[in-house]
Amino acid sequence: MSAVRPAAHPLAPELREVTARDLAGLIVALLLVATPHALRAPWWLVLLTLTLYAWRVAVLVNRWALPRRTLLLLVTAAAMLGVWLEYRMIFARGPGIVLLLLFSGLKLLETRTHRDAAVVAFLCCFLIITNFLYSQSIATALLMAAALTAITATLVGCNAPGRAWRANLRSGALLLAHAAPAALVLFLLFPRVQGPTWGLPQDAHAGVTGLSDTMSPGDVAALAQSDALAFRAEFAGPIPSPRQRYWRGPVLWDFDGRSWRAGPARLTTSPPAPQGGSTYRYAIVLEPHQRNWLFALESASRAPAGARFTVDGQIVALQPVRARLRYDMLSVADGQPDPNEREVLLRRALRLPADGNPRARALATEWRREARTDGELLARAIEFFRGAKFSYTLEPPLLGRDSVDEFLFDTRSGFCEHFASAFAFLVRAAGLPARVVTGYLGGDPNPVDGILTIRQSEAHAWVEVHVDGRGWTRIDPTAAAVPGRLDFGLARAVPADAGLPLLMRPQLEWLRGLRHNWDALVHQWNLRVLGYNPERQREFMASLGVERADWRDLAAALSATLGAFALALLAWSLQRHVRPDPVQAAWRRFCSKLAARGITRALQEGPRDYAERAARRLPGAGDAIRRIGALYVDLRYGRDRPRAAIHDLAQRVRALRLA
Amino acid sequence: MLRALRPNPRLLNWFYGFTPPERGAILLRQRRVYIVPTRLGWMFAATLGLLLLGSINYSLALGFVLTFALAGTGFAGMVHTARNLALLTVSARRAEAVFAGERAQFRLELENRAPFDRPAILARHVASGVQMVVHVAAHSVAEAALAVPAARRGRLALGRVMLETRFPLGLFRAWSYVEPDTACIVYPRPERSALPPSTPHATAGAVRALAMGNDDFAGLRGFQRSDSPRHVAWKAYARSDRLLTKQFAGEAAAELWLNWSLLAADLDAEARLSRLTGWVLDAQRRGARYGLRLPGREIAPGRGDAHRAACLQALALYGLP
Numbered sequence: 010m011s012a013v014r015p016a017a018h019p020l021a022p023e024l025r026e027v028t029a030r031d032l033a034g035l036i037v038a039l040l041l042v043a044t045p046h047a048l049r050a051p052w053w054l055v056l057l058t059l060t061l062y063a064w065r066v067a068v069l070v071n072r073w074a075l076p077r078r079t080l081l082l083l084v085t086a087a088a089m090l091g092v093w094l095e096y097r098m099i100f101a102r103g104p105g106i107v108l109l110l111l112f113s114g115l116k117l118l119e120t121r122t123h124r125d126a127a128v129v130a131f132l133c134c135f136l137i138i139t140n141f142l143y144s145q146s147i148a149t150a151l152l153m154a155a156a157l158t159a160i161t162a163t164l165v166g167c168n169a170p171g172r173a174w175r176a177n178l179r180s181g182a183l184l185l186a187h188a189a190p191a192a193l194v195l196f197l198l199f200p201r202v203q204g205p206t207w208g209l210p211q212d213a214h215a216g217v218t219g220l221s222d223t224m225s226p227g228d229v230a231a232l233a234q235s236d237a238l239a240f241r242a243e244f245a246g247p248i249p250s251p252r253q254r255y256w257r258g259p260v261l262w263d264f265d266g267r268s269w270r271a272g273p274a275r276l277t278t279s280p281p282a283p284q285g286g287s288t289y290r291y292a293i294v295l296e297p298h299q300r301n302w303l304f305a306l307e308s309a310s311r312a313p314a315g316a317r318f319t320v321d322g323q324i325v326a327l328q329p330v331r332a333r334l335r336y337d338m339l340s341v342a343d344g345q346p347d348p349n350e351r352e353v354l355l356r357r358a359l360r361l362p363a364d365g366n367p368r369a370r371a372l373a374t375e376w377r378r379e380a381r382t383d384g385e386l387l388a389r390a391i392e393f394f395r396g397a398k399f400s401y402t403l404e405p406p407l408l409g410r411d412s413v414d415e416f417l418f419d420t421r422s423g424f425c426e427h428f429a430s431a432f433a434f435l436v437r438a439a440g441l442p443a444r445v446v447t448g449y450l451g452g453d454p455n456p457v458d459g460i461l462t463i464r465q466s467e468a469h470a471w472v473e474v475h476v477d478g479r480g481w482t483r484i485d486p487t488a489a490a491v492p493g494r495l496d497f498g499l500a501r502a503v504p505a506d507a508g509l510p511l512l513m514r515p516q517l518e519w520l521r522g523l524r525h526n527w528d529a530l531v532h533q534w535n536l537r538v539l540g541y542n543p544e545r546q547r548e549f550m551a552s553l554g555v556e557r558a559d560w561r562d563l564a565a566a567l568s569a570t571l572g573a574f575a576l577a578l579l580a581w582s583l584q585r586h587v588r589p590d591p592v593q594a595a596w597r598r599f600c601s602k603l604a605a606r607g608i609t610r611a612l613q614e615g616p617r618d619y620a621e622r623a624a625r626r627l628p629g630a631g632d633a634i635r636r637i638g639a640l641y642v643d644l645r646y647g648r649d650r651p652r653a654a655i656h657d658l659a660q661r662v663r664a665l666r667l668a
Numbered sequence: 669m670l671r672a673l674r675p676n677p678r679l680l681n682w683f684y685g686f687t688p689p690e691r692g693a694i695l696l697r698q699r700r701v702y703i704v705p706t707r708l709g710w711m712f713a714a715t716l717g718l719l720l721l722g723s724i725n726y727s728l729a730l731g732f733v734l735t736f737a738l739a740g741t742g743f744a745g746m747v748h749t750a751r752n753l754a755l756l757t758v759s760a761r762r763a764e765a766v767f768a769g770e771r772a773q774f775r776l777e778l779e780n781r782a783p784f785d786r787p788a789i790l791a792r793h794v795a796s797g798v799q800m801v802v803h804v805a806a807h808s809v810a811e812a813a814l815a816v817p818a819a820r821r822g823r824l825a826l827g828r829v830m831l832e833t834r835f836p837l838g839l840f841r842a843w844s845y846v847e848p849d850t851a852c853i854v855y856p857r858p859e860r861s862a863l864p865p866s867t868p869h870a871t872a873g874a875v876r877a878l879a880m881g882n883d884d885f886a887g888l889r890g891f892q893r894s895d896s897p898r899h900v901a902w903k904a905y906a907r908s909d910r911l912l913t914k915q916f917a918g919e920a921a922a923e924l925w926l927n928w929s930l931l932a933a934d935l936d937a938e939a940r941l942s943r944l945t946g947w948v949l950d951a952q953r954r955g956a957r958y959g960l961r962l963p964g965r966e967i968a969p970g971r972g973d974a975h976r977a978a979c980l981q982a983l984a985l986y987g988l989p
Contacts, residue, residue, distance in 0.1 A: 019801050020790050020834050020841075022708060127708050127838065131715045134738060138719055141730040150730055157734070161741060165836045169787035171803060176785070180836050184748065188740030195736035202724060332727050539729040579698075579747060590781045590807060612692060613762065650807060 022123035022167065029069055030174060032120070034163030035129050036062055039113055041156035042136040045149065050107040051095050057088060061114030068118075081115055106139045123167040130160045145539050147531065161185055191574055198567040200560035201543045219298035220447050220468060222259045222271035226408045226416070229447070230424035233403055235465040239449060240295040240304055241532055242461040248454055249289055253342040255307045255471070255483065256463060258448035260321040262357055264437075266365040267412045269430060269445045272357075274319040283308045283344025294535060295334045301325045304448060304463075306340040307483065313337055320354065321444065322481075333540050346480035350442075355475060358442030366413040366434065373438030383476055386439055387484070390432065394489040397421065399428070401491040425487040429470040432486035442475040446483075457529040592644045595659045599637055606667050616641050630667055637661050689825065689849035693759040693779070696831070700844045701754045703746065709839035712742055745837035752786050752833045753842045756804070760826060760850035761811075765980065767945070771815035772852035774826050778812060780804040788835045794828040794845075821856040821941065821984045825849075855980045858949050859942040864930065897973075899955060923969050924951050924958040926979075941983050948983070952976045962986055 017024050039062065047055045061084075068075055088111050089099065096104040113132050120126055137153045162174075162181030169177060219239065220232065240256075261269035289306060303316055303324040312318050313336035316326045326334070372393075380386035400422040408415045408427075413434045416427045429445050436443040450469035452461035471485040550558035555566070600610050600619075608623045620638025624631035640658045644650055705713070716739055723731030757779040766772050774793075780786050785805045791812035792799035798817075804810040818824050832843040901912040926947045931940050944960065951958040959969035960979045965986075967979055 018790075019799060020788065020832060022706075022838055123838070124708065127711070131711065134715060134719060134734065138722055138728065138731045138734055141728045141734070142726060145728070145730045150733075153730075153734070157737065161837075164838060168835045168838045169803075172785075172787050180748075184741050184744050184836060185737070187744035187747070188737055191740035191743050192733070192736040195739060196732055199732070199736065201732075538733070541729060542727070575743075575747075579750075593781065646809065 020168075022127060025123045025167075025170070027120055027123060027126050027167070028170065031123070031126050031163060031167050032065065032069055032117075034159060034166055035117065035120070035126060035133075036066070038130070038133050038156050038159035038163060039117070039136075041152060041159060042133055042140065043110055043113070045140050045144065045152070046106060046110050046136065049103075049143065050110060051091075053091065054088065054095075054107050054111060057084075058110050058114040061111075061118055065114075065117045065120070075121060076118055078119075081118060085111075085115060102142065106142070109136060109139060126167055127164065130164055133160050147534055158182060158185060191571060194567065194570045194574070196541070197546070197549060198563050198570065200563040200567075201541075201546050219296075219300070219465065220258050222261070222300070223268050224261055224426050224430070224445065224447060224470060225268040226412050226423065226427055226430065227405055229426040229468050229470055230403050230405055232468045233424065233466045237465045238296050239298075239463045239465050239467070240293050241535075242291050242293050242306070242452060242463065244289060244291040244459070244461070246290060248459070248461065249287075249306060249342050251451070253306070254450060254452050254461075255469075255485075256304045256449040256452070257307045257309070257322065257446060258304055259302055259446075260319075260323055260473075261445040261447065262321075264361060264430075264434065266362045266410065267408075269433075274321060274323065274325075276317045276325070277320045278317075283310065283341045283346050286341040286344030289340050289342060290338075291340070292335060292337050294532070294540065295330055295336070297330050297332050297334070299329050299331060301327075301329055303330070303334075303336065305338050306342065308342075308344060308346065309338060309340050311339045320351075332542070333535055335536070335540055346482070348478055348480040350475055350480065355442045358444050358475060359437055359440070361434070361437050366411045368411075368414045368418055369431070369434055370438045372417075373435045376435075377439045380439075383441060386441065387436070387474060387476070390435055390439070391484065391486070391489050393435075394428065394432065394486045397490075399423070399490045401487070426470045428486040428490055429472050432484065433472045436472070436474055444473050444481075446471055446473055450485075455525045455529055455532075457525050458532065460529070460532055462528055462532075591655050591659060592641065592650070595655075595662045596641050596645075599641070599662045599665065602662070602665060602667060603634075616645070627667055630665060633661065633665055637665065689847050691849045693757050694846050694848060696753060696756045696758065696844050696846070698750070698754050701750055701842055702844065703750050703840050703842040706834060706839060706841045709742070712738075712839050716742070742837070742839055746840045748836050749833060749840040749842045751784075752835050753789065753831060753844055755782065756780060756786065756789070756831070758829075758831070758846050758848065760848035763826075763850060763852035765853040765855060765977070765984070766818050767855045768818055768821045768857040770818055772818040772824050772854065774814045774816055774850065774852065776812040776814065776829065776846075776848065777809055778802060778804050778831075779809045780806060782806060786833070786835075788833055790830075790832045792830045792832065793826070794830055816852075818852065818854040821854050821938075822988050823851045823985065824854050825851045853981055853984050855984045856938065856941040856945045858946040859939070860946050861943055863924065863947055863950050863954075864926065924956050925961060925969070926951065926958055927961040928963060929961070937987065941986055945980065945983050948976060948979045 019025070043055075043058065047058075064076075067073065089108065092104045092108055093099055098104055099108070109132070113129065113136060116125070116129050116132060120129055133156065137156060140149060140153060158178075158181055161184055162178045165180045165184070166172070166174060166177040169180075221228070242256075259271050260274070261271050263270045263272045288310075291306070293304060295303060303313070303326055305324055308322060309318075309324055312324050315328075316324050316336070318324060376386050376389050380389055397417075398421065401424065402422050403424060405423040405427060406420045408420070412427075413431045416423050417431050417435075426447075433443040433445050447468070447470045449463045449467045450471075451467035452463040454461050469487070471483060471487065473481045473483055476482050546563070547558055550556075550562065550566070553566075555562050558566075596616070603619075603623050604610070606627065608626055610619045614622075616638055620634050620641075624634040624638075627634065637658065640654065640661065644654055644658060716735060719731065719735040719738070722728065723735055759777045759779070761775040761777055763772055763774045776791055778786075778789065778791075783806050785803065787803045788801055789804060789812075790799055790801050791814065793814045793816050796816050798814050800812050800814060802810045802812045814826075814829070816824070816826070826848060828845050828847045830843055830845055832841060834841050899913050904910070904912045926944050928940055928944065931943060935943070944962075948958070948960070955971065957969045957971050958979075960967040960982060962982060965982055967975075967982060
């Protein structure tokens with residue numbers, strides 16, 4: 010046998026050059042995935058990446074040679090130096106991702122064949138997943154789904170070079186649609202483990218807003234200008250009234266004249282058990298805030314799994330809340346607190362700095378002298394806040410060293426932390442144990458799904474005073490000074506448009522309606538998609554009848570379902586072809602009719618010859634036979650297949666009588 | 669030892685699911701379609717692995733969604749790749765005869781009875797490596813033309829053809845072998861040399877006429893089916909609507925025998941066949957009546973394309989079973 014050297018393989022991706030269309034698809038996909046990154050990356054790097062994309066397009070349009078590798082290495086080195094100067098590190102999340110973005114441009118400039126194009130497409134997938142590190146919102150998901158479609162269609166285009174791009178786009182979308190069932194099963198049944206598993210880069214969690222364990226004047230007001238979500242609460246039964254919606258967070262004990270701090274808090278196994286009151290059952294979906302504490306309606310009577318009570322009634326998780334967390338709670342509103350408290354804590358709740366705020370101290374001393382009982386003293390203090398004309402503002406004036414004095418006697422305007430801080434100071438100075446509690450006040454029930462949404466703008470601070478015989482009693486000085494805050498929320502309590510977040514302004518009712526629907530959707534998204542963790546997976550399996558499923562059960566269920574899928578999909582894709590082509594079916598019927606008359610088609614005999622032969626043998630039906638032959642040839646070898654003609658052929662074959 | 673390792677042909681036939689050569693239209697049943705991941709497919713799998721690790725480490729719910737959507741796409745891509753080839757119908761058209769040294773034009777008809785198109789199907793002649801990529805639209809027939817080099821005279825069977833596709837994603841490669849029962853007659857390579865003299869029983873005038881050359885136009889006569897279209901008087905046809913054949917001087921009478929045994933004794937069989945082939949072509953070109961004598965075979969003198977084909981086929985298949 011003479012050795013004929015086989016020609017290059019026309020389907021091998023490494024031998025086929027990319028076309029303008031393939032490149033256009035890649036660049037569309039890259040732009041889609043790069044847009045969210047571009048908003049975060051340094052401007053010069055974004056510009057450089059876009060330049061690299063444009064360069065590749067210019068190479069194609071002007072038929073230039075691709076740049077030399079040494080030049081690309083130089084660009085890489087320069088960009089890496091720039092990234093290091095910008096971030097002062099390379100092996101961390103932020104710089105790593107912007108470098109990945111840059112490499113996408115460099116790889117594009119190396120892209121000559123379809124194999125390179127596939128590598129760029131895979132790189133695109135990595136860029137998609139890095140976007141999810143920053144945002145997993147519905148909008149991001151939709152944008153990335155568009156990018157995924159572009160990637161798939163581009164890969165299809167690389168494998169069907171001559172085909173119309175619309176057909177390739179349709180094939181790509183069809184592939185993704187066919188992928189959906191398998192993807193859903195994998196998502197539900199793939200055994201999940203609780204991450205992180207291998208440790209995270211140092212800057213994995215940064216720039217999260219929320220309450221902290223210190224409180225200085227202006228802190229809560231600044232937080233209240235954020236519209237960001239803090240948590241959602243889903244009540245099983247009735248929803249507490251607005252006056253009862255105090256969500257307890259960090260408790261602050263130590264005052265230094267300006268700031269309150271939480272200080273060390275001891276855990277306890279015997280939670281404070283309030284007596285009487287009304288009981289509420291609910292679940293909270295807490296946004297990740299990177300701190301340990303959990304929020305609960307006052308007063309919580311049971312800690313969720315994996316969390317403990319502190320002696321001052323906070324609930325703290327054993328791990329910082331790094332991912333969205335759902336927990337079930339049980340709370341008692343308006344109950345009677347435990348009247349007993351340990352001496353050491355009461356002493357701590359009386360401690361004040363040695364000096365500072367002299368006018369406030371003088372006022373407290375005066376109250377103490379004139380009041381006969383603790384109750385009278387407290388009433389006097391509350392009356393002071395109610396009577397003095399304090400103004401409630403989101404933009405409080407800055408305060409100096411004697412912050413309490415300045416607020417109470419000079420500026421007289423502040424936000425809840427000013428009221429709470431001043432009240433606690435006055436009460437401590439008058440000899441009653443007091444502490445500041447931070448958290449949230451409010452939460453709008455969404456008319457769509459009845460779920461309460463608590464935003465950072467509802468951050469609040471109030472005071473607890475220990476009264477002999479009654480225990481720790483909540484006193485909200487803000488409510489005393491600004492009565493509307495409690496019943497109507499922040500929006501009515503502060504002057505119109507005084508820096509309120511847009512959606513809290515009362516005029517925008519219709520916008521809020523829209524927001525409610527969107528919120529309900531986002532809540533479901535957070536719960537069902539983003540919040541699907543090992544625990545939810547166990548619940549899902551339990552709903553299927555498999556209690557306490559471990560990874561072996563999941564793996565078995567997964568492989569059984571996927572195996573069934575494989576069979577079903579294969580059967581589907583094959584079964585559709587077996588349905589006979591109507592033209593062929595009519596022709597076969599025609600042939601068997603003639604064969605019954607002894608005119609059998611020879612294997613090599615063409616349809617025209619066969620019809621002609623039959624027509625000569627059966628002159629009575631000659632015209633009908635010739636017509637059928639001609640119709641069949643047209644339909645089988647012609648360019649298009651009009652339905653009417655197919656119908657006509659079938660009709661004629663059926664009507665053919667060979668007497 | 670190597671011989672022992674060579675697979676048994678019957679075992680191979682069982683493995684490939686057919687016994688060559690196959691007559692009629694060949695349906696590529698699923699059992700005959702093989703599929704394996706390509707290098708790109710393995711790279712894709714590695715990408716999926718990395719994406720999965722990232723999703724687990726960062727507890728990225730949407731990372732899981734992306735990873736699983738890509739895995740599902742790869743899976744669907746595998747099914748689509750197999751589907752692109754499965755249940756395609758392959759039949760061979762008759763190949764026109766060629767001369768040795770030319771390329772036999774084999775034509776495979778790929779019929780797609782499915783409601784979807786089947787892009788980028790490679791048909792590759794295994795023995796020669798000749799290949800072509802075809803796109804078969806839905807409910808239609810496409811043709812793959814394979815120009816296979818025909819080195820030697822005789823009957824050139826097409827042999828094994830591989831059909832391969834990587835559509836739609838290039839992550840998998842599906843292929844199938846077919847061996848349709850079709851062959852191309854390969855005539856001997858013609859050798860140019862002077863025609864032998866006409867046979868003795870021809871009249872002297874005829875011999876003279878032949879010797880004078882036969883390109884002298886002598887008149888028209890009625891068309892017969894065996895006449896070469898080259899000799900049809902098309903201009904006359906346009907005028908009169910009657911098919912007439914041009915006659916040349918000498919043609920009517922000269923009768924030429926192309927005789928194997930009259931060739932020089934030192935010529936071997938293939939050289940003789942080549943020379944005879946050259947003579948057939950020459951005689952045909954001159955419009956002569958010629959006959960062919962081979963050991964054990966004689967074709968009576970005649971004229972026209974069918975006669976020429978019969979003579980050439982006899983030369984092509986001489987001495988072959």
